[in-house]
Amino acid sequence: MSKPLLRIDALESGYGASPALRGVSLTVESGSAVAVLGANGAGKTSLLKAISGALPCWHGTVRLAGRDIHGLAPHRVARHGVAHVPEGRELFxxxxxxxxxxxxxxxxxxxxxxxxxxxxxxxxxxxxxxxxxxxxxxxxxxxxxxxxxxxxxxxxPRLLMLDEPSLGLSPALVADIFALLKELNRRQGLTLLVVEQHTQMALDLAHKAYLMDAGRMVSEGDAKRFAETREVRDRYLGSGRQAIQGSTRWRRKRGWI
Ligand SMILES: Nc1ncnc2c1ncn2[C@@H]1O[C@H](COP(=O)(O)OP(=O)(O)O)[C@@H](O)[C@H]1O
Ligand SMILES: [Mg+2]
Incomplete structure:
Protein backbone atom coordinates (compact mmCIF):
# COMPACT_ATOMS: atom_id res chain seq x y z
CA MET A 1 0.00 0.00 0.00
CA SER A 2 1.22 3.52 -0.74
CA LYS A 3 2.44 5.74 2.06
CA PRO A 4 -0.45 7.73 3.63
CA LEU A 5 -0.42 11.46 2.95
CA LEU A 6 -1.15 12.21 6.60
CA ARG A 7 -0.39 9.97 9.52
CA ILE A 8 -0.95 10.96 13.12
CA ASP A 9 0.09 8.73 16.00
CA ALA A 10 -0.77 9.11 19.69
CA LEU A 11 -1.08 12.88 19.41
CA GLU A 12 -1.58 14.82 22.62
CA SER A 13 -2.21 18.55 22.67
CA GLY A 14 -4.22 21.21 24.46
CA TYR A 15 -4.55 24.72 25.79
CA GLY A 16 -2.24 25.80 28.60
CA ALA A 17 -2.25 22.80 30.92
CA SER A 18 -5.64 21.55 29.81
CA PRO A 19 -5.63 18.64 27.34
CA ALA A 20 -7.89 18.64 24.27
CA LEU A 21 -6.34 15.69 22.37
CA ARG A 22 -5.58 12.57 24.44
CA GLY A 23 -3.66 10.20 22.19
CA VAL A 24 -5.26 10.66 18.79
CA SER A 25 -4.25 8.50 15.82
CA LEU A 26 -5.55 8.99 12.29
CA THR A 27 -4.50 8.13 8.75
CA VAL A 28 -5.48 9.90 5.53
CA GLU A 29 -4.56 8.10 2.32
CA SER A 30 -3.50 10.21 -0.62
CA GLY A 31 -6.49 11.08 -2.84
CA SER A 32 -9.07 10.08 -0.22
CA ALA A 33 -11.66 12.08 1.71
CA VAL A 34 -11.79 11.53 5.46
CA ALA A 35 -14.47 12.83 7.83
CA VAL A 36 -14.04 13.47 11.55
CA LEU A 37 -17.34 13.54 13.42
CA GLY A 38 -18.14 14.26 17.04
CA ALA A 39 -20.17 16.42 19.40
CA ASN A 40 -19.24 19.95 20.42
CA GLY A 41 -16.11 19.94 22.52
CA ALA A 42 -14.95 16.52 21.27
CA GLY A 43 -11.64 17.97 20.03
CA LYS A 44 -12.22 18.20 16.26
CA THR A 45 -11.11 21.82 15.88
CA SER A 46 -8.16 21.21 18.19
CA LEU A 47 -7.09 18.28 15.99
CA LEU A 48 -6.99 20.46 12.85
CA LYS A 49 -5.21 23.21 14.78
CA ALA A 50 -2.58 20.76 16.01
CA ILE A 51 -2.00 19.50 12.44
CA SER A 52 -1.65 23.03 11.06
CA GLY A 53 0.76 24.07 13.81
CA ALA A 54 -1.57 26.44 15.66
CA LEU A 55 -1.57 24.21 18.75
CA PRO A 56 1.57 22.64 20.23
CA CYS A 57 2.13 18.89 20.02
CA TRP A 58 2.87 17.65 23.52
CA HIS A 59 3.37 14.05 22.53
CA GLY A 60 3.06 11.86 19.44
CA THR A 61 3.82 12.45 15.79
CA VAL A 62 2.29 14.15 12.76
CA ARG A 63 3.73 13.03 9.42
CA LEU A 64 2.95 14.38 5.98
CA ALA A 65 4.02 11.99 3.23
CA GLY A 66 6.39 10.40 5.74
CA ARG A 67 7.95 13.68 6.83
CA ASP A 68 7.64 14.81 10.42
CA ILE A 69 5.80 18.16 10.54
CA HIS A 70 4.86 18.28 14.20
CA GLY A 71 6.15 21.29 16.06
CA LEU A 72 6.53 23.37 12.88
CA ALA A 73 5.10 26.91 12.78
CA PRO A 74 1.81 27.27 10.85
CA HIS A 75 3.43 29.00 7.85
CA ARG A 76 5.91 26.15 7.50
CA VAL A 77 3.18 23.52 7.69
CA ALA A 78 1.36 25.50 4.96
CA ARG A 79 4.50 25.42 2.82
CA HIS A 80 4.48 21.63 3.09
CA GLY A 81 1.08 21.71 1.38
CA VAL A 82 -1.48 21.73 4.17
CA ALA A 83 -4.32 24.25 3.76
CA HIS A 84 -6.77 24.87 6.58
CA VAL A 85 -10.25 26.37 6.16
CA PRO A 86 -10.87 27.25 9.81
CA GLU A 87 -14.06 27.13 11.82
CA GLY A 88 -15.85 30.46 11.30
CA ARG A 89 -13.68 31.12 8.16
CA GLU A 90 -11.44 33.78 9.77
CA LEU A 91 -11.22 36.08 6.76
CA PHE A 92 -9.60 39.50 7.02
CA PRO A 157 -2.52 22.26 -1.26
CA ARG A 158 -1.79 18.56 -1.13
CA LEU A 159 -4.12 18.26 1.84
CA LEU A 160 -7.20 20.46 2.29
CA MET A 161 -8.61 20.51 5.83
CA LEU A 162 -12.03 22.04 6.44
CA ASP A 163 -13.54 22.77 9.85
CA GLU A 164 -17.34 22.64 9.68
CA PRO A 165 -17.74 24.08 6.19
CA SER A 166 -21.54 23.89 6.52
CA LEU A 167 -21.67 26.12 9.58
CA GLY A 168 -24.42 28.73 9.38
CA LEU A 169 -25.24 28.03 5.71
CA SER A 170 -28.66 27.31 4.21
CA PRO A 171 -29.34 23.68 3.21
CA ALA A 172 -29.02 24.59 -0.49
CA LEU A 173 -25.61 26.18 0.06
CA VAL A 174 -24.46 23.27 2.20
CA ALA A 175 -25.33 20.96 -0.71
CA ASP A 176 -23.37 23.23 -3.11
CA ILE A 177 -20.31 23.27 -0.87
CA PHE A 178 -20.34 19.49 -0.49
CA ALA A 179 -20.83 19.00 -4.24
CA LEU A 180 -17.77 21.20 -4.78
CA LEU A 181 -15.74 19.21 -2.24
CA LYS A 182 -16.77 15.96 -3.90
CA GLU A 183 -15.72 17.27 -7.30
CA LEU A 184 -12.35 18.45 -5.94
CA ASN A 185 -11.76 15.02 -4.42
CA ARG A 186 -13.16 12.68 -7.07
CA ARG A 187 -12.22 14.58 -10.23
CA GLN A 188 -9.09 16.45 -9.19
CA GLY A 189 -7.77 13.96 -6.67
CA LEU A 190 -7.43 16.52 -3.89
CA THR A 191 -7.05 14.85 -0.48
CA LEU A 192 -9.60 16.09 2.07
CA LEU A 193 -9.88 16.01 5.85
CA VAL A 194 -13.30 17.37 6.83
CA VAL A 195 -14.61 18.03 10.32
CA GLU A 196 -18.41 18.23 10.29
CA GLN A 197 -21.52 18.20 12.39
CA HIS A 198 -23.55 17.67 9.25
CA THR A 199 -23.05 13.93 9.56
CA GLN A 200 -25.03 12.75 6.53
CA MET A 201 -23.27 15.11 4.11
CA ALA A 202 -19.86 14.29 5.55
CA LEU A 203 -20.42 10.52 5.33
CA ASP A 204 -21.65 10.85 1.76
CA LEU A 205 -18.47 12.72 0.81
CA ALA A 206 -15.97 10.66 2.78
CA HIS A 207 -14.35 7.31 2.09
CA LYS A 208 -13.38 6.85 5.72
CA ALA A 209 -14.76 8.34 8.94
CA TYR A 210 -13.64 8.77 12.51
CA LEU A 211 -15.70 9.56 15.58
CA MET A 212 -14.17 11.67 18.34
CA ASP A 213 -15.27 11.99 21.93
CA ALA A 214 -13.56 13.82 24.79
CA GLY A 215 -10.26 14.18 22.93
CA ARG A 216 -10.09 10.54 21.78
CA MET A 217 -10.92 8.65 18.62
CA VAL A 218 -13.63 6.24 19.72
CA SER A 219 -14.53 4.71 16.37
CA GLU A 220 -13.28 4.54 12.80
CA GLY A 221 -14.35 2.80 9.63
CA ASP A 222 -15.55 2.82 6.07
CA ALA A 223 -17.78 5.91 5.71
CA LYS A 224 -20.59 4.09 3.95
CA ARG A 225 -20.79 1.43 6.69
CA PHE A 226 -20.04 3.92 9.47
CA ALA A 227 -23.56 5.32 9.44
CA GLU A 228 -24.79 1.83 10.32
CA THR A 229 -22.67 1.47 13.46
CA ARG A 230 -24.76 1.71 16.57
CA GLU A 231 -22.74 4.41 18.26
CA VAL A 232 -22.97 6.79 15.33
CA ARG A 233 -26.60 6.00 14.64
CA ASP A 234 -27.69 6.43 18.24
CA ARG A 235 -25.74 9.56 18.86
CA TYR A 236 -25.85 11.38 15.58
CA LEU A 237 -28.25 9.89 13.08
CA GLY A 238 -30.98 7.74 14.66
CA SER A 239 -32.90 10.56 16.21
CA GLY A 240 -30.64 12.94 14.36
CA ARG A 241 -33.01 15.81 15.00
CA GLN A 242 -31.74 16.06 18.56
CA ALA A 243 -28.14 16.46 17.47
CA ILE A 244 -29.11 18.99 14.83
CA GLN A 245 -31.31 20.98 17.19
CA GLY A 246 -28.53 20.97 19.77
CA SER A 247 -26.00 22.25 17.32
CA THR A 248 -28.38 24.93 16.01
CA ARG A 249 -28.81 26.23 19.55
CA TRP A 250 -25.07 26.23 20.00
CA ARG A 251 -24.54 28.07 16.71
CA ARG A 252 -27.14 30.68 17.63
CA LYS A 253 -25.46 31.18 21.00
CA ARG A 254 -22.19 31.87 19.23
CA GLY A 255 -23.91 34.39 16.95
CA TRP A 256 -23.25 32.45 13.76
CA ILE A 257 -26.90 32.20 12.72
N1 LIG B 1 -9.14 28.47 23.15
C1 LIG B 1 -9.36 27.50 24.04
N2 LIG B 1 -8.89 27.58 25.30
C2 LIG B 1 -9.09 26.60 26.21
N3 LIG B 1 -9.78 25.46 25.95
C3 LIG B 1 -10.28 25.33 24.71
C4 LIG B 1 -10.11 26.33 23.69
N4 LIG B 1 -10.72 25.90 22.55
C5 LIG B 1 -11.25 24.69 22.85
N5 LIG B 1 -10.99 24.36 24.13
C6 LIG B 1 -11.41 23.10 24.82
O1 LIG B 1 -10.83 22.00 24.11
C7 LIG B 1 -11.76 20.94 24.01
C8 LIG B 1 -11.97 20.57 22.54
O2 LIG B 1 -12.58 21.68 21.88
P1 LIG B 1 -12.69 21.77 20.29
O3 LIG B 1 -11.46 21.23 19.69
O4 LIG B 1 -13.09 23.17 19.96
O5 LIG B 1 -13.90 20.77 20.02
P2 LIG B 1 -14.88 20.63 18.76
O6 LIG B 1 -14.27 21.34 17.61
O7 LIG B 1 -15.02 19.16 18.58
O8 LIG B 1 -16.18 21.26 19.18
C9 LIG B 1 -13.03 21.40 24.72
O9 LIG B 1 -12.99 20.90 26.02
C10 LIG B 1 -12.91 22.90 24.71
O10 LIG B 1 -13.57 23.46 25.81
MG1 LIG C 1 -15.01 22.87 16.42
Whole structure:
Protein backbone atom coordinates (compact mmCIF):
# COMPACT_ATOMS: atom_id res chain seq x y z
CA MET A 1 0.00 0.00 0.00
CA SER A 2 1.22 3.52 -0.74
CA LYS A 3 2.44 5.74 2.06
CA PRO A 4 -0.45 7.73 3.63
CA LEU A 5 -0.42 11.46 2.95
CA LEU A 6 -1.15 12.21 6.60
CA ARG A 7 -0.39 9.97 9.52
CA ILE A 8 -0.95 10.96 13.12
CA ASP A 9 0.09 8.73 16.00
CA ALA A 10 -0.77 9.11 19.69
CA LEU A 11 -1.08 12.88 19.41
CA GLU A 12 -1.58 14.82 22.62
CA SER A 13 -2.21 18.55 22.67
CA GLY A 14 -4.22 21.21 24.46
CA TYR A 15 -4.55 24.72 25.79
CA GLY A 16 -2.24 25.80 28.60
CA ALA A 17 -2.25 22.80 30.92
CA SER A 18 -5.64 21.55 29.81
CA PRO A 19 -5.63 18.64 27.34
CA ALA A 20 -7.89 18.64 24.27
CA LEU A 21 -6.34 15.69 22.37
CA ARG A 22 -5.58 12.57 24.44
CA GLY A 23 -3.66 10.20 22.19
CA VAL A 24 -5.26 10.66 18.79
CA SER A 25 -4.25 8.50 15.82
CA LEU A 26 -5.55 8.99 12.29
CA THR A 27 -4.50 8.13 8.75
CA VAL A 28 -5.48 9.90 5.53
CA GLU A 29 -4.56 8.10 2.32
CA SER A 30 -3.50 10.21 -0.62
CA GLY A 31 -6.49 11.08 -2.84
CA SER A 32 -9.07 10.08 -0.22
CA ALA A 33 -11.66 12.08 1.71
CA VAL A 34 -11.79 11.53 5.46
CA ALA A 35 -14.47 12.83 7.83
CA VAL A 36 -14.04 13.47 11.55
CA LEU A 37 -17.34 13.54 13.42
CA GLY A 38 -18.14 14.26 17.04
CA ALA A 39 -20.17 16.42 19.40
CA ASN A 40 -19.24 19.95 20.42
CA GLY A 41 -16.11 19.94 22.52
CA ALA A 42 -14.95 16.52 21.27
CA GLY A 43 -11.64 17.97 20.03
CA LYS A 44 -12.22 18.20 16.26
CA THR A 45 -11.11 21.82 15.88
CA SER A 46 -8.16 21.21 18.19
CA LEU A 47 -7.09 18.28 15.99
CA LEU A 48 -6.99 20.46 12.85
CA LYS A 49 -5.21 23.21 14.78
CA ALA A 50 -2.58 20.76 16.01
CA ILE A 51 -2.00 19.50 12.44
CA SER A 52 -1.65 23.03 11.06
CA GLY A 53 0.76 24.07 13.81
CA ALA A 54 -1.57 26.44 15.66
CA LEU A 55 -1.57 24.21 18.75
CA PRO A 56 1.57 22.64 20.23
CA CYS A 57 2.13 18.89 20.02
CA TRP A 58 2.87 17.65 23.52
CA HIS A 59 3.37 14.05 22.53
CA GLY A 60 3.06 11.86 19.44
CA THR A 61 3.82 12.45 15.79
CA VAL A 62 2.29 14.15 12.76
CA ARG A 63 3.73 13.03 9.42
CA LEU A 64 2.95 14.38 5.98
CA ALA A 65 4.02 11.99 3.23
CA GLY A 66 6.39 10.40 5.74
CA ARG A 67 7.95 13.68 6.83
CA ASP A 68 7.64 14.81 10.42
CA ILE A 69 5.80 18.16 10.54
CA HIS A 70 4.86 18.28 14.20
CA GLY A 71 6.15 21.29 16.06
CA LEU A 72 6.53 23.37 12.88
CA ALA A 73 5.10 26.91 12.78
CA PRO A 74 1.81 27.27 10.85
CA HIS A 75 3.43 29.00 7.85
CA ARG A 76 5.91 26.15 7.50
CA VAL A 77 3.18 23.52 7.69
CA ALA A 78 1.36 25.50 4.96
CA ARG A 79 4.50 25.42 2.82
CA HIS A 80 4.48 21.63 3.09
CA GLY A 81 1.08 21.71 1.38
CA VAL A 82 -1.48 21.73 4.17
CA ALA A 83 -4.32 24.25 3.76
CA HIS A 84 -6.77 24.87 6.58
CA VAL A 85 -10.25 26.37 6.16
CA PRO A 86 -10.87 27.25 9.81
CA GLU A 87 -14.06 27.13 11.82
CA GLY A 88 -15.85 30.46 11.30
CA ARG A 89 -13.68 31.12 8.16
CA GLU A 90 -11.44 33.78 9.77
CA LEU A 91 -11.22 36.08 6.76
CA PHE A 92 -9.60 39.50 7.02
CA UNK A 93 -12.84 41.50 7.42
CA UNK A 94 -11.55 44.81 6.06
CA UNK A 95 -9.67 43.35 3.09
CA UNK A 96 -11.33 42.84 -0.28
CA UNK A 97 -12.38 39.45 -1.58
CA UNK A 98 -9.39 39.45 -3.94
CA UNK A 99 -6.88 40.34 -1.23
CA UNK A 100 -8.33 37.64 1.01
CA UNK A 101 -7.95 35.12 -1.82
CA UNK A 102 -4.39 36.23 -2.50
CA UNK A 103 -3.50 36.00 1.20
CA UNK A 104 -3.62 32.21 0.68
CA UNK A 105 -0.87 32.45 -1.92
CA UNK A 106 1.84 34.15 0.12
CA UNK A 107 4.14 31.17 -0.25
CA UNK A 108 3.91 31.20 -4.07
CA UNK A 109 6.38 33.00 -6.28
CA UNK A 110 5.04 32.02 -9.74
CA UNK A 111 2.99 35.08 -10.71
CA UNK A 112 1.65 33.77 -14.07
CA UNK A 113 0.50 30.54 -12.40
CA UNK A 114 -1.05 32.55 -9.60
CA UNK A 115 -3.00 34.73 -12.04
CA UNK A 116 -4.30 31.59 -13.77
CA UNK A 117 -5.35 30.05 -10.47
CA UNK A 118 -7.08 33.27 -9.37
CA UNK A 119 -8.99 33.29 -12.66
CA UNK A 120 -9.82 29.62 -12.05
CA UNK A 121 -11.29 30.50 -8.66
CA UNK A 122 -13.41 33.26 -10.21
CA UNK A 123 -14.62 30.76 -12.81
CA UNK A 124 -15.51 28.31 -10.09
CA UNK A 125 -17.24 30.99 -8.00
CA UNK A 126 -18.49 33.61 -10.50
CA UNK A 127 -20.17 35.59 -7.73
CA UNK A 128 -16.76 36.26 -6.17
CA UNK A 129 -15.59 37.76 -9.43
CA UNK A 130 -18.42 40.31 -9.22
CA UNK A 131 -17.55 40.99 -5.57
CA UNK A 132 -13.77 41.04 -5.93
CA UNK A 133 -13.40 44.60 -4.59
CA UNK A 134 -15.88 44.21 -1.74
CA UNK A 135 -14.63 43.96 1.86
CA UNK A 136 -15.13 40.46 3.28
CA UNK A 137 -17.09 42.01 6.13
CA UNK A 138 -19.99 42.73 3.76
CA UNK A 139 -20.32 39.20 2.37
CA UNK A 140 -23.01 36.67 3.23
CA UNK A 141 -22.03 33.50 5.12
CA UNK A 142 -22.05 31.47 1.90
CA UNK A 143 -19.89 33.99 0.04
CA UNK A 144 -17.46 34.06 2.96
CA UNK A 145 -17.19 30.28 2.88
CA UNK A 146 -16.44 30.42 -0.86
CA UNK A 147 -13.66 32.95 -0.20
CA UNK A 148 -12.26 30.78 2.60
CA UNK A 149 -12.20 27.73 0.31
CA UNK A 150 -10.81 29.79 -2.59
CA UNK A 151 -8.05 31.14 -0.32
CA UNK A 152 -7.11 27.58 0.60
CA UNK A 153 -7.19 26.33 -3.02
CA UNK A 154 -4.98 29.13 -4.31
CA UNK A 155 -2.16 27.71 -2.20
CA UNK A 156 -2.43 24.52 -4.33
CA PRO A 157 -2.52 22.26 -1.26
CA ARG A 158 -1.79 18.56 -1.13
CA LEU A 159 -4.12 18.26 1.84
CA LEU A 160 -7.20 20.46 2.29
CA MET A 161 -8.61 20.51 5.83
CA LEU A 162 -12.03 22.04 6.44
CA ASP A 163 -13.54 22.77 9.85
CA GLU A 164 -17.34 22.64 9.68
CA PRO A 165 -17.74 24.08 6.19
CA SER A 166 -21.54 23.89 6.52
CA LEU A 167 -21.67 26.12 9.58
CA GLY A 168 -24.42 28.73 9.38
CA LEU A 169 -25.24 28.03 5.71
CA SER A 170 -28.66 27.31 4.21
CA PRO A 171 -29.34 23.68 3.21
CA ALA A 172 -29.02 24.59 -0.49
CA LEU A 173 -25.61 26.18 0.06
CA VAL A 174 -24.46 23.27 2.20
CA ALA A 175 -25.33 20.96 -0.71
CA ASP A 176 -23.37 23.23 -3.11
CA ILE A 177 -20.31 23.27 -0.87
CA PHE A 178 -20.34 19.49 -0.49
CA ALA A 179 -20.83 19.00 -4.24
CA LEU A 180 -17.77 21.20 -4.78
CA LEU A 181 -15.74 19.21 -2.24
CA LYS A 182 -16.77 15.96 -3.90
CA GLU A 183 -15.72 17.27 -7.30
CA LEU A 184 -12.35 18.45 -5.94
CA ASN A 185 -11.76 15.02 -4.42
CA ARG A 186 -13.16 12.68 -7.07
CA ARG A 187 -12.22 14.58 -10.23
CA GLN A 188 -9.09 16.45 -9.19
CA GLY A 189 -7.77 13.96 -6.67
CA LEU A 190 -7.43 16.52 -3.89
CA THR A 191 -7.05 14.85 -0.48
CA LEU A 192 -9.60 16.09 2.07
CA LEU A 193 -9.88 16.01 5.85
CA VAL A 194 -13.30 17.37 6.83
CA VAL A 195 -14.61 18.03 10.32
CA GLU A 196 -18.41 18.23 10.29
CA GLN A 197 -21.52 18.20 12.39
CA HIS A 198 -23.55 17.67 9.25
CA THR A 199 -23.05 13.93 9.56
CA GLN A 200 -25.03 12.75 6.53
CA MET A 201 -23.27 15.11 4.11
CA ALA A 202 -19.86 14.29 5.55
CA LEU A 203 -20.42 10.52 5.33
CA ASP A 204 -21.65 10.85 1.76
CA LEU A 205 -18.47 12.72 0.81
CA ALA A 206 -15.97 10.66 2.78
CA HIS A 207 -14.35 7.31 2.09
CA LYS A 208 -13.38 6.85 5.72
CA ALA A 209 -14.76 8.34 8.94
CA TYR A 210 -13.64 8.77 12.51
CA LEU A 211 -15.70 9.56 15.58
CA MET A 212 -14.17 11.67 18.34
CA ASP A 213 -15.27 11.99 21.93
CA ALA A 214 -13.56 13.82 24.79
CA GLY A 215 -10.26 14.18 22.93
CA ARG A 216 -10.09 10.54 21.78
CA MET A 217 -10.92 8.65 18.62
CA VAL A 218 -13.63 6.24 19.72
CA SER A 219 -14.53 4.71 16.37
CA GLU A 220 -13.28 4.54 12.80
CA GLY A 221 -14.35 2.80 9.63
CA ASP A 222 -15.55 2.82 6.07
CA ALA A 223 -17.78 5.91 5.71
CA LYS A 224 -20.59 4.09 3.95
CA ARG A 225 -20.79 1.43 6.69
CA PHE A 226 -20.04 3.92 9.47
CA ALA A 227 -23.56 5.32 9.44
CA GLU A 228 -24.79 1.83 10.32
CA THR A 229 -22.67 1.47 13.46
CA ARG A 230 -24.76 1.71 16.57
CA GLU A 231 -22.74 4.41 18.26
CA VAL A 232 -22.97 6.79 15.33
CA ARG A 233 -26.60 6.00 14.64
CA ASP A 234 -27.69 6.43 18.24
CA ARG A 235 -25.74 9.56 18.86
CA TYR A 236 -25.85 11.38 15.58
CA LEU A 237 -28.25 9.89 13.08
CA GLY A 238 -30.98 7.74 14.66
CA SER A 239 -32.90 10.56 16.21
CA GLY A 240 -30.64 12.94 14.36
CA ARG A 241 -33.01 15.81 15.00
CA GLN A 242 -31.74 16.06 18.56
CA ALA A 243 -28.14 16.46 17.47
CA ILE A 244 -29.11 18.99 14.83
CA GLN A 245 -31.31 20.98 17.19
CA GLY A 246 -28.53 20.97 19.77
CA SER A 247 -26.00 22.25 17.32
CA THR A 248 -28.38 24.93 16.01
CA ARG A 249 -28.81 26.23 19.55
CA TRP A 250 -25.07 26.23 20.00
CA ARG A 251 -24.54 28.07 16.71
CA ARG A 252 -27.14 30.68 17.63
CA LYS A 253 -25.46 31.18 21.00
CA ARG A 254 -22.19 31.87 19.23
CA GLY A 255 -23.91 34.39 16.95
CA TRP A 256 -23.25 32.45 13.76
CA ILE A 257 -26.90 32.20 12.72
N1 LIG B 1 -9.14 28.47 23.15
C1 LIG B 1 -9.36 27.50 24.04
N2 LIG B 1 -8.89 27.58 25.30
C2 LIG B 1 -9.09 26.60 26.21
N3 LIG B 1 -9.78 25.46 25.95
C3 LIG B 1 -10.28 25.33 24.71
C4 LIG B 1 -10.11 26.33 23.69
N4 LIG B 1 -10.72 25.90 22.55
C5 LIG B 1 -11.25 24.69 22.85
N5 LIG B 1 -10.99 24.36 24.13
C6 LIG B 1 -11.41 23.10 24.82
O1 LIG B 1 -10.83 22.00 24.11
C7 LIG B 1 -11.76 20.94 24.01
C8 LIG B 1 -11.97 20.57 22.54
O2 LIG B 1 -12.58 21.68 21.88
P1 LIG B 1 -12.69 21.77 20.29
O3 LIG B 1 -11.46 21.23 19.69
O4 LIG B 1 -13.09 23.17 19.96
O5 LIG B 1 -13.90 20.77 20.02
P2 LIG B 1 -14.88 20.63 18.76
O6 LIG B 1 -14.27 21.34 17.61
O7 LIG B 1 -15.02 19.16 18.58
O8 LIG B 1 -16.18 21.26 19.18
C9 LIG B 1 -13.03 21.40 24.72
O9 LIG B 1 -12.99 20.90 26.02
C10 LIG B 1 -12.91 22.90 24.71
O10 LIG B 1 -13.57 23.46 25.81
MG1 LIG C 1 -15.01 22.87 16.42
Missing amino acids: PLLSVEDNLLSGAYARADRPGLKRDLDGIYQRFPILSDLRRRAALHLSGGEQQMVAIGRALIAR
